[in-house]
Amino acid sequence: MEALVxxxxxxxxxxxxxxxxxxxxxxxxxxxxxxxxxxxxxxxxMGRLTIGKPPIIAxxxxxxxxxxxQALVLTAIVISFAMTAFVIVLSLKAYLxxxxxxxxxxxxx
Amino acid sequence: MIxxxxxLPVIWPLLMGALLLLLQKQGLQTVRAVSIASVSILxxxxxYLLNIVNDGEILxxxxxxxxxxxxxxxxxxxxxxxxxxxxxxVSAFALLYAIxxxxxxxxxxxxxxxxxxxxLNGAFLTGDLFNLxxxxxxxxxxxxxxxxxxxxRLRTIAxxxxxxxxxxxxxxxxxxxxxxxxxxxxxxxxxxxxxxxGAVDDDVALIRAAGLLLFAVFALKAALLPLYLWLxxxxxxxxxxxxxxxxxxxxxxxxxxxxxxxxxxxxxxGSVADLIAPWLLPLALATLIAGVLGVLAxxxxxxxxxxxxxASIGTLLIAFGINTHTSIAAGLFYLxxxxxxxxxxxxxxxxxxxxxxxMSDRFExxxxxxxxxxTGVLFFIAAILIAGLPPLSGFVGxxxxxxxxxxxxxxxxxxxxxxxxSLLTIIALARSGSMLFYRAQLPxxxxxxxxxxxxxSQHILTPGVSGLAIVICLxxxxxxxxxxxxxxxxxxxxxxxxxxxxxxxVQSVLGTAR
Numbered sequence: 001m002e003a004l005v006x007x008x009x010x011x012x013x014x015x016x017x018x019x020x021x022x023x024x025x026x027x028x029x030x031x032x033x034x035x036x037x038x039x040x041x042x043x044x045x046m047g048r049l050t051i052g053k054p055p056i057i058a059x060x061x062x063x064x065x066x067x068x069x070q071a072l073v074l075t076a077i078v079i080s081f082a083m084t085a086f087v088i089v090l091s092l093k094a095y096l097x098x099x100x101x102x103x104x105x106x107x108x109x
Numbered sequence: 110m111i112x113x114x115x116x117l118p119v120i121w122p123l124l125m126g127a128l129l130l131l132l133q134k135q136g137l138q139t140v141r142a143v144s145i146a147s148v149s150i151l152x153x154x155x156x157y158l159l160n161i162v163n164d165g166e167i168l169x170x171x172x173x174x175x176x177x178x179x180x181x182x183x184x185x186x187x188x189x190x191x192x193x194x195x196x197x198x199v200s201a202f203a204l205l206y207a208i209x210x211x212x213x214x215x216x217x218x219x220x221x222x223x224x225x226x227x228x229l230n231g232a233f234l235t236g237d238l239f240n241l242x243x244x245x246x247x248x249x250x251x252x253x254x255x256x257x258x259x260x261x262r263l264r265t266i267a268x269x270x271x272x273x274x275x276x277x278x279x280x281x282x283x284x285x286x287x288x289x290x291x292x293x294x295x296x297x298x299x300x301x302x303x304x305x306x307g308a309v310d311d312d313v314a315l316i317r318a319a320g321l322l323l324f325a326v327f328a329l330k331a332a333l334l335p336l337y338l339w340l341x342x343x344x345x346x347x348x349x350x351x352x353x354x355x356x357x358x359x360x361x362x363x364x365x366x367x368x369x370x371x372x373x374x375x376x377x378x379g380s381v382a383d384l385i386a387p388w389l390l391p392l393a394l395a396t397l398i399a400g401v402l403g404v405l406a407x408x409x410x411x412x413x414x415x416x417x418x419x420a421s422i423g424t425l426l427i428a429f430g431i432n433t434h435t436s437i438a439a440g441l442f443y444l445x446x447x448x449x450x451x452x453x454x455x456x457x458x459x460x461x462x463x464x465x466x467x468m469s470d471r472f473e474x475x476x477x478x479x480x481x482x483x484t485g486v487l488f489f490i491a492a493i494l495i496a497g498l499p500p501l502s503g504f505v506g507x508x509x510x511x512x513x514x515x516x517x518x519x520x521x522x523x524x525x526x527x528x529x530x531s532l533l534t535i536i537a538l539a540r541s542g543s544m545l546f547y548r549a550q551l552p553x554x555x556x557x558x559x560x561x562x563x564x565x566s567q568h569i570l571t572p573g574v575s576g577l578a579i580v581i582c583l584x585x586x587x588x589x590x591x592x593x594x595x596x597x598x599x600x601x602x603x604x605x606x607x608x609x610x611x612x613x614x615v616q617s618v619l620g621t622a623r
Binding site: 020025028032035036038039042043045046047048068069072075076079080082083086087090091093094097098103104105 | 239243246250253257262265266268269270272273276277279280283284286287288290291296
């Protein structure tokens with residue numbers, strides 16, 4: 001399980017980094033999205049992988065899922081969602097103003 | 110009421126931002142009045158808070174009354190209050206300049222401005238690492254809007270780069286925060302300090318990695334050497350009041366470096382102590398040199414000032430990198446100076462560029478501008494301030510840093526880099542000043558060249574002097590800083606002492622001795 005999740009996060013991060021280094025805005029935005037997926041998963045598993053455990057401390061329960069990373073992930077998702085929306089609009093604006101989708105606003109290179 | 114003073118600087122701009130959104134239909138004059146009033150009150154609040162914490166007290170505000178380390182805390186100590194005051198002062202003058210007309214170039218300028226202050230103040234006051242991330246996002250999202258205010262192709266591309274690089278930075282921040290939480294089980298900075306110092310050997314390497322990842326994020330915000338490339342285009346192409354406000358933005362990175370690496374990874378942090386000591390000073394020196402080379406190579410005045418901001422960050426982080434009481438105090442004296450001077454210079458550059466009309470701020474002989482004498486004198490004063498010539502605060506700041514560097518092993522490097530870059534800055538600014546003022550031609554030339562819209566150029570060539578008055582006010586803040594250098598450096602030394610004794614901070618937050 002741990003290995004699977006680690007490979008997943010690693011793959012997402014790798015794809016994200018590769019896409020961010022592309023020279024068109026659309027792949028860059030996709031890359032940012034991949035990176036935020038990776039980091040959200042990463043935050044989630046930082047509370048350790050637990051299955052079927054309650055997230056609330058109660059008597060006669062010794063093992064429980066850590067609720068804090070879930071709260072952190074929720075915040076991170078909201079923020080990255082807003083940022084992705086913003087960067088998409090900004091890329092569109094750049095595309096409409098420049099007439100192309102190169103990140104530097106240049107013509108075909 | 111008094112116990113809630115620590116949260117007021119955070120909540121006030123948020124409420125005012127929301128109020129301004131509702132007031133949009135009441136017309137620009139109302140919005141401007143409320144916006145100015147809000148920032149004025151914020152300045153008073155920051156001054157009051159500074160007065161309260163000046164005796165060494167650390168105010169801890171538990172949000173929702175959740176006791177730390179479980180809840181989020183706001184912590185107001187000397188450093189936080191100092192940063193709040195500097196932010197409030199710079200933003201007040203930037204806003205005064207903006208209401209001269211910049212704010213009507215696009216919608217929601219004042220709302221974004223208040224939200225930017227909300228993010229900045231929150232970042233300075235928070236005592237929780239994840240909350241710091243959230244406030245970073247708030248101030249960044251507001252800054253994206255402000256940066257793009259007014260539109261334009263160059264601004265859009267510079268904005269796109271700024272947004273993407275900061276989004277990557279945010280992701281790195283989350284990776285670092287996640288790693289720290291996974292290893293130490295807390296995000297409260299005071300609690301992190303305790304837990305990091307007592308970390309078990311197996312975790313030390315990962316904690317150090319997370320700490321260095323955080324350093325990369327803060328270095329990106331502060332525009333430290335390999336990560337400064339986003340800054341010149343972004344600052345040079347945005348509107349003047351926004352660029353002036355952004356003079357404080359790089360200082361947020363410097364503040365975070367100072368806070369996190371004295372508190373969590375400071376010299377008493379056991380196996381993770383002095384984490385960035387081998388990195389900070391060399392990188393800061395390289396940033397200073399690279400910044401000044403950029404100053405020399407600039408072809409536009411605003412671009413030149415953007416590189417001056419990078420050079421000043423280099424100088425500031427040299428002071429923090431020496432990492433003694435006196436050097437951090439010197440840095441805390443230099444910080445407001447460089448912020449005010451850079452803000453004033455950005456506004457002045459806009460005044461010059463507007464008056465040169467289509468010549469803008471390119472370093473080419475242009476027309477003789479309106480009010481050229483007073484503008485020239487102000488340029489001269491701003492250049493002296495930024496280059497660090499006597500008698501003004503830039504000189505005092507650099508002198509204090511050099512004095513603090515004397516016992517340091519890298520003294521030749523620090524001394525050499527700072528003195529040579531000062532000389533190069535003087536040369537570059539003298540060259541641009543003489544290009545803009547001495548080599549200016551008779552005013553007929555631009556009239557014939559841009560005669561197409563006579564009314565427009567007439568309007569541009571005879572602007573009011575209120576913009577100049579604001580620049581004079583900002584520059585006189587630096588003069589005040591020079592005259593009050595004794596009191597300010599005493600305060601800065603007390604701040605540095607407080608920072609280098611994180612036990613007090615930890616004890617105030619957690620209520621127990623370390």
